[in-house]
Amino acid sequence: MSQRHPVLTMTAISKHFPGVRALDGVDFRLFPGEVHALMGENGAGKSTLIKVLTGVYGTDAGTITLDGDQVSFAGPMQAAAAGVSTVYQEVNLCTNLSVAENIFIGREPRRFGAINWREMRRRAQEALARLDLHIDVSELLGSYSLAVQQMVAIARAVDVQARVLILDEPTSSLDADEVAQLLRIMRQLRDEGIAILFVTHFLDQVYGIADRITVLRNGRLVGEYLTAELPQLALVEKMIGKELDALEQLDSEAGRDAARAAEGTPLIEADGLGRAGAVAPFSLTIHAGEVVGMAGLLGSGRTEVARLFFGADRADKGRLVVDGKPTAIRNPIAAIDRDIAFCSENRRTEGLIGELSVRENIILAMQAARGWLRPVPRRKQDELVQRWIEALSIRPANPEMPVRNLSGGNQQKVLLARWLITEPRLLILDEPTRGIDIGAKTEIQRLVAQLSDGGMAVLFISAELEEVLRLSHKVAVMRDRQLVAQLTNDDSLDADRVMQAIASGVRQEGLEKV
């Protein structure tokens, strides 16, 4: 295999964004007739690498060669013309046009200047037949399932004589049969000599089809491996990494009295709760004063679980039991009424309002709970805000500073303060420590421990296993949108066992079947 020449080589690629080193000297190569999986957690640099390759971004350093010639594309269209086509996670086609048009628009066959519809349909039929898809190409694309739409996108990509096909999470919205069909087509295209770059979060698919795996972590290359030589557990380890971190001192507080927390009536209990296409039915209980950690790779369904608890998405299976009583939480307002708070993963787009001041952001949820007709008196606002700024050591300690001027960690603390001020009984934290510096991380972790000691229940979602293990009484493990294990955090539980659960999906004994 190594005798062959790679069709595509990326060497020492670096890319900086303000304040972030997105890619740092990454090498990547792609051989013809091979499926190459690009793996890594969120923020590892996968999308950036693809965008650099297809010319969406320029590079700060490094070279890209295609068939031995150095290239630098000005955009996805130019890349496609050179034979590098991309199919994105969201199908980027027009559902209001026919299937045939979606394959050919922009390069329709014409006769005497007018579009030759008959010829276009015939060629579309041919292009899809190559993928073993036999559908009426004059129908609107929107009348077919997402899977078919995905295939049409691939047909469009392949029809422009692609030599490199980039599939960026093409399977995330497909069901099992559809995935099987897609993988079959990928094999076929591979056998025709096309080089396929495959990005996915589903380990099964990687091991089902990829010949080679490249792992990125935090913008750096971890390594390139033959799939056959890399066990799943090793892959997960390489993706998540075992950082030596400065947080070990918190360990003394870890493995806290697991038994104490799980007594009495659960504060909230999910009973076979699920939502088609988001997360398979699961059962999970959370007691007052308990920290339930949620581990799993990105896209494994962690956030989806949180959204179901908070009513941000409506469950279509199962029920929620709050304080022993079945309760329907249909929307976030209902959740807030039951003292549930949710700090979303995306603090910029879903949580904080950058233009408003620290004070205004903190008061927001409390004001919403009171109703807009009863404004919180300014004096009380100042008092509360001052208290939380001190308690969480938000820096700079200026309540009138616009939130967008704060660092990521301090923004996170503002978001936390907003919810803590409403004195929730269940606090859902989705990736509260992502992208913030280690000092702020420590403070947030310490705070979570304090809150739970004070009787607050916490659902703590994080990609960092060390952190989950340090804080949680119980660890719920997600994999491929299923809750695959619930592990009690006693002395015997360590990162390896959690990784094993993530990698193998083996259900631990004592877990009720869902």
Place this chain on the structure above:
Amino acid sequence: MTTTPLAVRADRAWWRVPQRHVPVLATFVLLLVMYGVGVSQYRAFSNIQVIFNIFIDNGFLLVVAVGMTFVILTGGIDLSVGSVVALTAMVSASLLRDGLDPALVLVIALLIGPTLGLAMGCVIHFFDIQPFIVTLAGMFFARGLCTWISSTSIPITDGFWTSAAQERIRIGENFVSVSVLIALAVVAVAAIALAYTRLGRNVYAIGGNPQSALLMGLPVGRTKIAVYTISGLCSAIGGILLSFYTLSGAPLIAVGMELDVIAAVVIGGTLLTGGSGYVFGTVLGVLVLGVIQTLITFDGTLSSWWTKIVIGALLFAFILLQRLVGIRKK
């Protein structure tokens, strides 16, 4: 493998109408019903000339509505059309009064609309500003120019104009005006352009999903600018036809016409969000408005405000219909 599990879909029976044709068909049925009501109530209604008169009275509206169809298909809106129609008529009347050659006047008048449209399209695209606000500015600007040219109506006495206005083209025992032929020619050209040119298909693609259109490498900016220019050209042609019809240019003519035009396009089955609709539907939409006016004229006792009331009710009904069709699709 001869069949794929993915392609499984309910087989469409021959009588089932494709969903995209439902709104147009609904308009067509509505038109037939209204015409039937007219024929059953008033004896004179069945005269073919009644239909021809609808075309004669609404020829300019039809042309402007065709231009608006392009814009709405991309998901945009053009509020300036009424003012541009008035401005074209005003400029023609004023230049003719000054004794300019009619052919030259025609060329100048026909250039005003597209130039304004091009300018608005460029602002919309390059500065990424809402079409609503840009064309609203265009509307005030053109209307202001009308009053600047003259605050009172200017009659047209030019020979070419009056003969174009009065020429009757006989069809059997009935007749149509020159304007009707021009309007139908515009409809035909537009329908062919939308169905058989890349520009036309790009219009649909952008209306369906601008993000995708961009990623598929379609010239999104160029197409957007083109549709406002086309709308401007149609408004200019509409303005000429209006000046044929009224033989004058008045500063306050066609006020609020943009709303009639939008109503006609929407009743004709074009989705306001873009991506779906036909020029043929727009023709039907204009005819619906025309038939309502005619019915009210025939009745003789109803005030002309009833036209607005019925159009309002119909608009509601059709927007709901579009919504329902859209929901069923999901």
